[in-house]
Amino acid sequence: MPSIDPAAYSSESIFQLELERIFSERLFIGxxxxxxxxxxxxxxxxxxxxxxxxxxxxxxxxxxxxxxxxxxxxxxxxxxxxxxxxxxxxxxxxxxxxxxxxxxxxxxxxxxxxxxxxxxxxxxxxxxxxLNGSKPQLDKVEAALNQIGVPQAPPPPFHTDTLMQECNWKLLVENNIEGYHLSFVHPQSFIPAGFNTSSRYEWDSDEYTCWSACIPNENTSKLKYLQKLSAAATHDFRHAYVFPNLFLTTTNQFVGFRSYMIPLSAQRTILKWELFELPALLKLAPAVREEMKKEAIRFTATSLAEDKPLVESCQVGLSSIEPNLQLQPAEPRISRFHQYYSGRMQNV
Missing domain, CATH: 2.102.10.10 (Rieske [2Fe-2S] iron-sulphur domain)
Known part of the structure; x- marks a missing residue:
């Protein structure tokens, strides 16, 4: 499947063009x-x-x-x-x-x-x-949030953190928008939570947004246990991406995750992330809420730590003398991202 030129992951000259043609149009800041x-x-x-x-x-x-x-x-x-x-x-x-x-x-x-x-x-x-001086286009954002169940005005976050990534910003996008790697990378986070590479995966997109749902198979589903806590609970991991730097997820309709990237160079990116309660969690008993928030912090920090060495490894490989980039049918959102990116970059 067609993909971005591997040189775009390490070239400082291409990075400067990205700042002009992509990040100047719409940058999430908080x-x-x-x-x-x-x-x-x-x-x-x-x-x-x-x-x-x-x-x-x-x-x-x-x-x-x-x-x-x-x-x-x-x-x-x-x-x-x-x-x-x-x-x-x-x-x-x-x-x-x-x-x-x-x-x-x-x-x-x-x-x-x-x-x-x-x-x-x-x-x-x-x-x-x-940053180009114009008001950013945001007409597709609300629909993407609705697809994953993020309210228009969620409560303030209960946890915030920052992670430095020694990699190109596009690698963080790609890692975030595919579930192919779950079984191989996340033994302490997604796998115990019931999500793996074979989970049912649904996705769709709009002009500059895309969203997905990862739904466990019957043999790993915890839905009946979650619905003992709340009839509003689901067992799914829903994800939305707003090009170029914003990610939002909901887990089981209890906890929301919001993160955004600020690229520092072609090979270095800072990721800021936070967690907030969704309406179903807010309705639970205080002691249950506190335990679920603690677990959400552990889960998120663990999953990010599991991803970090792999995306940084990809950066080393893509910067080598013989890089490879062969997208698979199991990575459709990456293909869509590459398509939109290439259009904004005018196929540089």
């Missing part, structure tokens, strides 16, 4: 829960692009995060709550990115007075940035 009050911010770097997203009294805004004075970052990397003011010499900015205060300066020496502004889009509680 949820409304990450910005609890006015002047809450999240400051990020995408390769050489330093930008900040802020909650203002007129809504969410995103700007270039480099001070117009001497290029210090205005908001420190990370998140918090503070005035929109550079900590180096006190230059402060308004909600539209214009310079408001520049202490002890000569006006004749200030020629540029407005930060570059980026487009912001919201789908439910999800926030996206358009």
């Amino acid at each position: 949820t409304t829960a990450d910005f609890p009050e006015v002047n809450s911010y999240k400051s990020l770097r995408l390769a050489k692009n330093a930008f900040t997203v802020r909650r203002t009294d007129v809504g969410f805004k995103s700007f270039n995060n480099v001070c117009l004075h001497r290029s210090a970052l205005i908001d420190p990397l990370g998140s918090g709550q503070r005035p929109f003011r550079c900590g180096y010499h006190g230059w402060a900015y308004d909600n539209d990115g214009s310079l408001r205060v520049a202490p002890l300066t000569d006006e004749k020496c200030i020629s540029r007075r407005v930060l570059s502004e980026y487009g912001i889009g919201q789908a439910g509680d999800l926030l996206f940035v358009g």
